Amino acid sequence: MAKMNMIQALNSAMDICMNRDPNVLVMGQDVGYFGGVFRCTAGLYQKYGAHRALDMPIAEGGIVATAIGMGVNGLRPVVEIQFADYIYPAVDQIVSELARLRHRSGGEFFAPVTIRAPCGGGIRGGQTHSQSPEAIFTHACGLKTVMPSNPYDAKGLLIAAIEDDDPVIFFEPKRIYNGPFDGDHLKPATGWASHPLGEVPEGYYTLELGKASIVKAGNAVTVISYGNMVHVAEAAIKASGLDAELIDLRTLLPLDTDCIEKSVQKTGRCVVIHEATRTSGFGAEIVSQIQEACFWHLKAPIGRVTGWDTPYPHAFEWEYFPSQARIIEALQRTLECE
Amino acid sequence: MAKMNMIQALNSAMDICMNRDPNVLVMGQDVGYFGGVFRCTAGLYQKYGAHRALDMPIAEGGIVATAIGMGVNGLRPVVEIQFADYIYPAVDQIVSELARLRHRSGGEFFAPVTIRAPCGGGIRGGQTHSQSPEAIFTHACGLKTVMPSNPYDAKGLLIAAIEDDDPVIFFEPKRIYNGPFDGDHLKPATGWASHPLGEVPEGYYTLELGKASIVKAGNAVTVISYGNMVHVAEAAIKASGLDAELIDLRTLLPLDTDCIEKSVQKTGRCVVIHEATRTSGFGAEIVSQIQEACFWHLKAPIGRVTGWDTPYPHAFEWEYFPSQARIIEALQRTLECE
């Protein structure tokens, strides 16, 4: 085992896949010589050459399109979109093509492309370096959507994603690349070294896509989240002293409904948390499924704590970012219902 | 008053706006000389000239981008995307630019663009001529999203959309362009002439965006839908003889929560219906809001009847399309809960 931050864990995942399979290559803007603006592909160019750690022109639609063509020709491209906010120019290729190719061709063709994209705010990136557009991809059938919350999961899930024959959209909350972040930006930053999930095997392992993890067991209320917000939720639960069960979805689609339902049937209460804008965010889907499957167990309306329905502001980042305080408030509201 | 089908009503709306305001122009593929593949802009080129009914190159992203530039320069462009399925190449311009321009510029700039797009299936169009991508646009804050279900609403809402200083995404269910459709494809088609909402004033009028309409009052269960599915729901309610209240949302964003909540608080039961794929569809948002606002009134889980999470198939269109039977089944399931 080694201490790794998320960047190192993701890097290790790609390194291992490239080493095992010459069909794996990484591609995207600045991912080659430079190793990526967040350094996730650092060293891969030097180790595997310019042909396998491919710098690419600034055209996300072209990057994803060529990755699809490569996938059809037997490769396993791992695409980096420099910021999730810049995935939109590729939406047509992702939604109309990548997601549907296997189905529309009756199973004849498929493209096992993994698309990595740093997402989320809290880095003073303003409206175009802070977004969490995961909901869109869960609406387009044919894509798996993943968002890890820690180095251990990130590596195991990324290897699984790369090896998966279905396309995977892999969002990486950039605020926690270097350390867990509990939402309190005034506290000194801590690295992953002191976090148990910063212990990462150096070798190959995978985590099954579609399986949530229970971060903390509890009986009073179920808290469902993913990515960065898992840490904020964990801190909020701790601070509040409430007996909450915290679920880290890890994969949004396919969704681990068993895990969710079992928990909510036990607690009868639930709060769903994400950083993305509220309206039609993925939280809405989670809430809908829970109220359908667990209706008779529910003792209170399911709460949502989310980003506001505004662009991510530069000056009011911490008023936008779902805070521990907002989570605690939602938990208490849920628990007050009788 | 005149008898109009939806195409005529939409055409009349554009004609009236062009006549009143030289800043209004229509633009898109085949919308000029030919009048649009669905004929919605028929005659406008002949009446207003090639400069105001602008044929455009096949680049949806370019069309929306130029419309934004025109909007910034004082015009009110009405864009036609030939099929909603082809809106994806414009998603970056819509989501990153059109939706956010006013906010990101501190209110300095805005572009009052209306984007019309025929949506929905039931015309044997297969996976790329049948989609209903409305949910995506409701997730991107800064856009209004509209989907009318009849000629009267279509005209009043389209004039309101064109005159609105915010960008509006205006989806037109193409299956009901020529007549209401209750989901039974074996029945002979009926036109709008015999439908009360096929009576349309020839002159100017608007319907406020953000207001739902109650198609049919009832007490036992609330049925919420929009677009084509309103007619299927209406027929299903009639066929089942249930005392359902049917709400036609008309505008998805801003959502008429007052209307919805009042109804669900009365009935205690609700079924939400849309044709789009289920997961992360707009139904999820509606369900989430209702369970939050009306939790203590709910006597049964809120049901969703939607398209399946598959691409729209060519051969199994009627197994995909949410049928009266599926709606009735959902209504009964909801009503059985005690």
Place this chain on the structure above:
Amino acid sequence: MMSSANKTIYQSKLFVPTASSRPETTPDFSHLKIPSPLASKRPQVLVDAADVTDLAYGLVRVLDDDHQAKGAWQPDLSPDKLRVGLRHMMHVRAYDRRMFNMQRQGKLSFYMKCTGEEAIAVAQGMALEDGDMLFPSYRQQGLLFVRKRPVVDMMCHCISNAKDNIKGRQMPVFYSWKEGNFFSLSGNLATQYSQAVGWAMASAYKGEKHIAVSWVGDGTTAAADVYHALVFASTYKAPVILNVVNNQWAISTPQTFANTGTTFAARSIGFSIVGIRVDGNDFLAVYAATQWAAERARKGGGATFIELYTYRTEGHSTSDNPDSYRGKNEAAYWPLGDPIERLKQHLICIDQWSEEQHLAQEKELKAAILADWKEAISHGSFAEGPHWPVETMFDDVFKDMPAHLRKQRDQVGA
């Protein structure tokens, strides 16, 4: 210029392109310069793009007005091969005719012909190797004939029956045929163009010799994916042939809304990609240019951009009536003729074909197509089936069906 109640009246200075003809005008193509087959030089395949920009403004032709093969681009094609080409083109036309008629009779939901453009897919298909990967648009059905896709299978796809290899998933003509290296068609225009470049990059990456070939229409050249294809193909010198089938129309929109005032072939100049403009109705010229481009790609010269200058003789699709937006019979004014007629006349001219043989072959193909149709519908019709079992709609969304889809499938009552 436009009337308005009480607002400013604008004096628009905006330039708006015009059409070659509209119903109220008489078609006139007399301004087109049709050079002689002797006018184009045929450079070495590994030439620098900058040195052959004239190819983008000329028109590569082989068949002259007397049906003789002339000039530098004459391909090395035996009479046998030419007859095979003629037969494929006639086969395609016979197929299109029947399918169109069957659509009119309600047996298909939709259909698209390639009438007048048959030389393109057929000659290009013949000039390629079987291992080359095809990323077509919807008017290259000829490729399937060249690659020997059974006609019955094509028909079964078009009627979404139980023998449709893509399981009833797509509208007619959106073929897919993996075995034949024919990529699944998309309804979204142009998306396959940049994918083809990725396929070609992978081929180069793997050190293989196969190339990718893709097609878009004149109207579709405006799409972003076409730009991506050009930028990426050039940046990585991908072994790919990028074709533009300029059939003058994009539904009702004339090519003037896409050609930006010059030839389509010229668009490649700014990307250091060789652009060649070819008489798309001249089977020999199309074959020769494709062969040249394929050799260039295989030798590491990178991409070639070919504009195939042709004419869409009929409507856009079964949903279209061209008389409502273009001059009556505009096709008759088209100066480059009909590709089948031209190859037929050439073969007759070199004593390798006759009117009688032609008529007999026409009859034979028509009968064959009829027999194929009968066999196809014996496997099921669109309206009546048998189709694939309904629950297969949930297959192939993912490789393995996740729980939520199994649940939905069960609700369909499978």
Place this chain on the structure above:
Amino acid sequence: MMSSANKTIYQSKLFVPTASSRPETTPDFSHLKIPSPLASKRPQVLVDAADVTDLAYGLVRVLDDDHQAKGAWQPDLSPDKLRVGLRHMMHVRAYDRRMFNMQRQGKLSFYMKCTGEEAIAVAQGMALEDGDMLFPSYRQQGLLFVRKRPVVDMMCHCISNAKDNIKGRQMPVFYSWKEGNFFSLSGNLATQYSQAVGWAMASAYKGEKHIAVSWVGDGTTAAADVYHALVFASTYKAPVILNVVNNQWAISTPQTFANTGTTFAARSIGFSIVGIRVDGNDFLAVYAATQWAAERARKGGGATFIELYTYRTEGHSTSDNPDSYRGKNEAAYWPLGDPIERLKQHLICIDQWSEEQHLAQEKELKAAILADWKEAISHGSFAEGPHWPVETMFDDVFKDMPAHLRKQRDQVGA
């Protein structure tokens, strides 16, 4: 070539572009052809694009190696105007220096300089009319100086304080200034380029004389919006100037990943748009080419595509360290010098400026910027405020705030 456990080892034939230099190599620009100012002809503005394709491969220059103005492109600029230009450039550089330093001290969240590229925005801004609409990227801060945006206001934006005209919504340098016809910057590269074309189309539609002007970087030319801009600008002959600032780098990626093996200016040839390649560090050449293009647009000649050949002397932004991906001091090898130095020497050379004046002006501007900064922070700092009231975050999402946003706003506790 790549090692692998027990799988095929590929012999890749894929071409991958290389960089002008990397930390392990010595920069070398000696292969660049720098023509003399006498080499380029200056055509009439309403020339046919096809007749002047040489402009796309040449390099328009006015200042020669001896700092004299030479050749056909000499603009009609008085010494006074030149001094204004010099002053703006020096002002921009002083501003950039301070803002960069303030970022290093934690007063800004981020900053981007345009060092080495000052001539572009300043000369272009001066060659335009006030009513012309600017759709810039993030390295054209010089435009704001030319249009007399108060420096304090720019700073207030960069620190998101209570006087930020865009209300703390955007990262530093994403300016917006409606009054100055300076369009709101987007973080998404290139999106403004095709919007500018739409603005210009509207101007033509309304019969007005104002033109639109937009800028992208070399790397950004690969984006779809650039293609859309070219296709639409050409199709409707929009009165627009489309600029490519080729500063050789896109973050760590050399321009070879975007130039497709030729000049950027050449990209416009296939669209019948005049492409001009200009020495971007030559104030007079930039001014002259822009003036030419603006006149062309105003006279109905349509778009001009200008490649401004320059060099990004410093890092991409405050988040970047160029030494990790390009040869040490590559800027020092750049053969086209520094724009400020070159204009200064020209003015000295024509006896209109002196070293003393230059030093004095440098000092004066530095002091002015310092004073501006002090005033700016007196209106609030990024870290401490005052900012706009928090609840204004919900304003301007829509013109009128809908109920769901009012509800959310109330939860923020406003």
